[in-house]
Amino acid sequence: MRRFSALRSHAMLLAFALPIFLSTASLAAAEGYAVSVAADRDDAIYDSGEAAAFVISVTRGDQPVTDGKLTYVVDDFLRSGKSGGYPEGEASLDGKPVRVAVKSDKPNVLRCQVTYTPAEGKPIRRLAGLAFSPTEIEPSMPVPDDFDAFWADQKRQLAEVEITPTLTPVEQKNNKIACFDVQVPCLGGAPVSGYFAKPVAAEEKSLPAILWVHGAGVRSSSLYAATKGANAGMLSMDINAHGIPNGKPAEFYAQQSGGPLKNYRFAGRDSRDTIYFRGMFLRLVRAIDFLTMQPEWNGREVIVIGHSQGGGQALVAGGLDPRVTLIASGVPAICDHTGNVADRVNGWPKLVPNGPDGKPEPAALEASRYVDSVNFASRCKADAIMSVGFVDVTCPPTSCYAAYNALLGEKTMISEPLMGHNAPKHIHKAFFDRVLQHVEQSQPAAAK
Structure with missing residues (x-):
């Protein structure tokens, strides 16, 4: 398993993390305080039952801080603090790092939230996570007995829809590649809608194919992503998640988001035949149909790459379509819908509601199993690279690891x-480097 050190992760987090972290970092810098929390091991990964600890420090300039108030609380994304059986309290600041000991007898991921309030100034918050035997996290429920039969029938129905793509040239500055808006008929109520780009001078059967898929929300396909793949010598297609037109004004997508696609993630969730993600997943197969029918496709590599909802789609594509040879799946959503059944948090989009009795609603629970990326991962023989954030509340790390552990091919987790x-x-x-490496390694010996 590839692991990045906590120190490197912290540096990158300050540069690229979500606005809440940026704002607190700026506040801390303005007041001269530095608050850190991290596992006492660089990779933050331990065996189940092993003693672990979060280490907290507060400094101002180069000096430890001995005044102000420091509190901490540990959680497992479902249960928090003393009521959940985890450490919680206020620590004395005596100039030495504070250690918060934690332990788990089962595979799990824990977070520690630290709040430091100076004698004068606003609170500063930090988060860190650590994991116990994460590669032993198992699916929360088994794959349905008729899972493969259901999706084989969906693909059979899709194959009956003729592939008649409409390509409209799109202007861009690089005359070495050609770009098109592409619409491809599909099953599920909407076409494949994307941007497709390719090198103009490519010979037949000479290029790998890459499909870029989107995170949650409602937006146009990305011409940038499509051209990035083409500039790297690939047949490159970026599709939006909903089969809607590309290149429209922002108001169009806002209207879609607030209108017909509002809360799309919950639409039809009581049945596997009506659940929204069914159509989204079939568009993945149809997009791959389009890419592999291009005369320039080399007949070997099909790569699918995405983050969040796109990461979940990459897992689905790898399990649903054997033509896929590599997936790059960042902090994947659509994983572990049934997590609560195994006493852990569900992944995004929290598809299964609880009924009045506090238990998962049976119809939604059953339907969700047919669109769970964990189940598709268990069918995926493609190589894979994934990422996971140990303090991610949107796509919790247990849900990501449940999918990662099910993958059948060569795999790497960041x-x-x-x-x-x-x-x-x-x-x-790291993801695109892995894409280029995969293409290089897949070339016939004579071409290397």
Whole structure:
């Protein structure tokens, strides 16, 4: 397993994390305070049952701070502090780092939130996570017995929809690549809608294919992503998640988000036949159909890359379509919908509501199993690179690891103990470096 040190993660977090972290970092700098919390091991990964600790320090300039108030609370994303059986309290500041001892007898991920309030000034908050045997986290429920049969039938129905793409040239500055808006008929109520780019001078059967897929929200496909792949010598396609038109004014997407696509993630969730993600997943297969029918495709590599909801889609594509040879899945969503059944937090989009009895609603629970990226991961033989943030409340690390552990191919996890729901530059770089490596390694010996 590839791991980044907590020190490096912290540096990258300050540069690229979500606004809440940036604002507190700026506040701390303005007042001259530095508050840090991290596991007492660089990679923040321990065996179940092993003693672990969070280490907290507060400094001002180069000197330890001995005044103000320091509190901490540990949680497992479901239960917090003393009521949940975890440490919680106020620590004395005597100039030495504060250690908060933690332990877990089962595979799990814990977070520690620290709040330092100076004698004069506003509170400063920091978060860190650590994991116990995360590669032993198992699916919260088994794959449905008819999972493969259901999706085989969906693909059979999709194959009956003729592939008649509409390509409209799109202007851009690089005359070495050609770009198009592409619409491809699909099952599920909406077409594949994306931007497609390719090198203009490519020979037949000479290029790998890459598909870029989107995180949550409602937006146009990305011409930037499509051209990035083409500039690297690939057939490159970026599709939006909903099969909606590309390149429209911002008002169009705002209207879609507040209108027909409002709360799309919950639409039809009581049945596997009506659940919204069914159509989204079929568009992945149809997009791959389009890429692999191009005369320039080399017949070997099909790569799918995305973050958050896009990371979940990458896992789905790898499990649903055997043509996929590499997935790059950042902090994936759509994982572990049934987590509560195993006494852990559900992944985004928290698809399964609880009924009046406090238990998961049965119809939604059953339907969710057919669109859980963990179950698709268990069918995925493609190589994979993934990322996980140990303090990510949107796509909790247990849900990400449940998917990662199910993957069947060669795989790498970038674990970030201080990262929330984020896709910083160093992870984007690591993912694309892995894409280029995969293409290089897949070339026939004579071409190398």
